[in-house]
Amino acid sequence: MTHSPLPPAAAARGESHEQEQFLAILSREEALARFEAALFPRRGTTQLRPLASALGAALAEDIVAPIDVPPFDRANVDGFAVRSADLASAGESLPATLSLNDETIACGTQPLLPVRPGTATPIATGGPVPRGADAIVMVEHTQPSDEADGIEIRRAANPGQFVSYAGSDIARGEMLLRAGTLIGSREIGMLAACGIAAVPVARRPRVAILSTGDELVPPGETLRPAAIYDVNGAIVAAAVAENGGEPDFLGAFPDEEVALETAMRDALASHDMLILSGGTSKGAGDVSHRIVPRLGSPGILAHGVALKPGKPLCLAVCDGKPVVILPGFPTSAMFTFHDMIAPVLRRMAGLPPRAEHSVEATVPVRIGSELGRTEFVMASLVEGADGLVAYPTGKGSGAITSFAQADGFLRIEALADHLPAGSRAKVTLFTPELRVPDLVLIGSHCVGLDRVVAPLAAKGLLVRTLAVGSLGGLAAARRGECDLAPIHLFDEKTGTYNEPFLAPGLELVRGWRRMQGIVHRPGDRRFEDRSAEEAVAAALADPDCLMVNRNQGAGTRILIDRLLGAARPDGYFNQPKSHNAVAAAVAQRRADWGIAIAPVAEAAGLAFIPLIEEHYDFALVTARRERPGVIAFLEALASPESAAALREAGFAKA
Numbered sequence: 001m002t003h004s005p006l007p008p009a010a011a012a013r014g015e016s017h018e019q020e021q022f023l024a025i026l027s028r029e030e031a032l033a034r035f036e037a038a039l040f041p042r043r044g045t046t047q048l049r050p051l052a053s054a055l056g057a058a059l060a061e062d063i064v065a066p067i068d069v070p071p072f073d074r075a076n077v078d079g080f081a082v083r084s085a086d087l088a089s090a091g092e093s094l095p096a097t098l099s100l101n102d103e104t105i106a107c108g109t110q111p112l113l114p115v116r117p118g119t120a121t122p123i124a125t126g127g128p129v130p131r132g133a134d135a136i137v138m139v140e141h142t143q144p145s146d147e148a149d150g151i152e153i154r155r156a157a158n159p160g161q162f163v164s165y166a167g168s169d170i171a172r173g174e175m176l177l178r179a180g181t182l183i184g185s186r187e188i189g190m191l192a193a194c195g196i197a198a199v200p201v202a203r204r205p206r207v208a209i210l211s212t213g214d215e216l217v218p219p220g221e222t223l224r225p226a227a228i229y230d231v232n233g234a235i236v237a238a239a240v241a242e243n244g245g246e247p248d249f250l251g252a253f254p255d256e257e258v259a260l261e262t263a264m265r266d267a268l269a270s271h272d273m274l275i276l277s278g279g280t281s282k283g284a285g286d287v288s289h290r291i292v293p294r295l296g297s298p299g300i301l302a303h304g305v306a307l308k309p310g311k312p313l314c315l316a317v318c319d320g321k322p323v324v325i326l327p328g329f330p331t332s333a334m335f336t337f338h339d340m341i342a343p344v345l346r347r348m349a350g351l352p353p354r355a356e357h358s359v360e361a362t363v364p365v366r367i368g369s370e371l372g373r374t375e376f377v378m379a380s381l382v383e384g385a386d387g388l389v390a391y392p393t394g395k396g397s398g399a400i401t402s403f404a405q406a407d408g409f410l411r412i413e414a415l416a417d418h419l420p421a422g423s424r425a426k427v428t429l430f431t432p433e434l435r436v437p438d439l440v441l442i443g444s445h446c447v448g449l450d451r452v453v454a455p456l457a458a459k460g461l462l463v464r465t466l467a468v469g470s471l472g473g474l475a476a477a478r479r480g481e482c483d484l485a486p487i488h489l490f491d492e493k494t495g496t497y498n499e500p501f502l503a504p505g506l507e508l509v510r511g512w513r514r515m516q517g518i519v520h521r522p523g524d525r526r527f528e529d530r531s532a533e534e535a536v537a538a539a540l541a542d543p544d545c546l547m548v549n550r551n552q553g554a555g556t557r558i559l560i561d562r563l564l565g566a567a568r569p570d571g572y573f574n575q576p577k578s579h580n581a582v583a584a585a586v587a588q589r590r591a592d593w594g595i596a597i598a599p600v601a602e603a604a605g606l607a608f609i610p611l612i613e614e615h616y617d618f619a620l621v622t623a624r625r626e627r628p629g630v631i632a633f634l635e636a637l638a639s640p641e642s643a644a645a646l647r648e649a650g651f652a653k654a
């Protein structure tokens with residue numbers, strides 16, 4: 001990441017600023033058109049692949065059935081092959097008696113004797129129907145007759161009864177599978193039934209994937225300070241495989257031009273496509289886009305697209321091979337991959353374009369948007385009182401969950417600067433079918449909640465929790481967009497939690513309590529062995545002592561302001577939005593104290609001075625009380641198992 005402006009001293013010396021701007025931002029459509037024009041049409045390579053390894057490949061040619069399936073008229077039941085005409089007048093009081101031919105047709109046995117009028121041949125399920133027979137009678141509908149070698153049948157048989165005729169499943173000459181079909185287990189079954197041992201498939205494009213950035217650590221290793229795990233390597237590799245490519249993840253590389261150029265050249269020589277991520281901005285340390293033009297012509301076709309997320313996307317073609325630099329932010333990388341790269345990869349892999357599925361939904365809140373960029377907003381869908389409601393999952397392009405927890409996305413045109421609350425929008429789904437959640441909780445999130453809903457998920461219920469804060473949750477509950485709103489709101493007037501905030505149509509369901517307190521690093525003498533009041537007094541007395549606050553509107557913030565009175569100590573304006581962020585700031589020495597809940601303090605290895613128990617309850621939408629998901633939740637909440645799980649996680653059941 002090198003968007004760093006020059007330090008003031010360098011600027012004062014008049015040194016030039018190395019940050020180039022995105023000079024030629026293209027529209028999404030123009031960028032895609034240039035990319036595709038430089039790549040297509042192209043000759044794909046076809047290979048004959050044995051059936052056993054054809055799974056996931058795309059058929060390169062139409063396949064016509066070479067034989068009939070079944071290849072002969074086949075018995076569908078265990079019983080006797082008969083002539084239906086012999087049984088035309090058979091009934092309860094008038095049994096037909098047939099004599100048995102001297103053979104038994106097992107599976108794989110070629111019949112030798114015809115079934116002549118007045119006779120029957122024993123046959124197994126799957127056996128070929130003998131000449132003369134036109135129906136099968138189930139063994140349980142027959143009785144041995146008094147005569148030796150004969151059977152009695154007391155019901156008529158329709159012609160063709162329990163017979164599968166040759167070619168009735170697949171007829172010789174029929175179009176079995178079309179070119180472009182993705183081969184799955186069902187397709188493999190059809191091919192095997194026709195005796196086809198190998199199929200022509202488009203050779204999967206081999207895609208080399210590189211992550212770039214000095215800060216990246218592979219999952220599985222220990223994080224060093226200021227480092228993060230490489231997310232893009234894993235998601236791009238998976239998304240390549242999902243779209244017909246053969247991913248080859250080559251690792252994360254530091255922003256070192258010489259080494260990176262060698263890696264990129266080697267990768268391109270041995271693969272059909274190269275995808276990098278990170279460092280696409282035009283900063284001094286962002287080197288990959290400087291290397292791309294040296295790899296072949298025509299080189300870079302688009303660098304900077306009026307798209308959000310995804311502005312810094314870089315698209316290039318080097319001597320016929322696509323080279324792509326995805327933005328570093330994981331949601332930007334994933335979104336641009338799916339929107340702009342997957343269509344090209346699928347075409348190279350011989351796959352048809354992905355079918356687009358969408359639904360109409362109401363947007364419950366105003367969504368701001370950047371003028372001049374087509375903006376795609378990831379959204380989570382829930383069932384409201386009047387149809388689907390699309391909640392933006394937006395935690396920004398840098399958040400992995402923005403994309404991963406969304407059902408789809410909606411589009412805000414480049415010329416709009418926002419989408420008003422209450423708008424109707426088309427939501428393009430990530431999966432062909434939308435599964436609406438069985439239980440929706442919108443409001444404040446608590447790790448205890450995960451424990452309580454865990455058994456519901458294990459029972460197959462789809463539970464969706466959207467963290468929008470207590471007040472956002474109450475608003476959603478009033479609009480009937482959720483079943484329950486988890487809240488923890490302190491009412492100063494009454495000195496109680498939650499109850500005073502309920503609107504008509506909502507009722508309170510008691511949840512649990514969370515001890516809140518001062519968190520500090522163990523061994524900090526300013527706080528050790530003091531009461532909360534003494535600790536705050538000690539913090540205020542030390543000018544070097546830095547606090548971390550909470551956001552306006554948080555229940556914890558009210559508590560902090562009451563503790564501080566008129567004091568505004570250093571760090572007061574550092575106002576993160578969660579208990580975890582407070583604990584991380586103190587643990588990493590970016591602050592010395594703050595207020596968080598006990599389980600979070602414990603998980604971060606911090607010392608804790610208890611202050612007050614916060615009540616975490618649920619505003620239940622009364623009209624939704626009888627829904628199966630709600631009933632299951634209320635049962636789970638009341639169960640001894642959830643009480644035990646909450647205790648174990650550090651919470652006290654209300």
Ligand SMILES: Nc1nc2c(c(=O)[nH]1)N[C@H]1C(S)=C(S)[C@@H](COP(=O)(O)OP(=O)(O)OC[C@H]3O[C@@H](n4cnc5c(N)ncnc54)[C@H](O)[C@@H]3O)O[C@H]1N2
Pocket residue numbers: 001002003211212213215216228229230231232233277278279280281286309310311312326327328329330332397398
């Ligand atoms: N002054 C400006 N700053 C930024 C601009 C801008 O126009 N002017 N654009 C922003 C936009 S939009 C995006 S998107 C990002 C993308 O920048 P880069 O593509 O150069 O990516 P980096 O700077 O390398 O990284 C951004 C971010 O993502 C993290 N990252 C990178 N690779 C990975 C990976 N493999 N796995 C997980 N996370 C990764 C990286 O650590 C950074 O946090 O720039 C904005 N800034």
Ligand code: MOO
Pocket residue numbers: 307308309310311312327329332397398
């Ligand atoms: O384009 Mo960036 O992807 O806005 O976040």
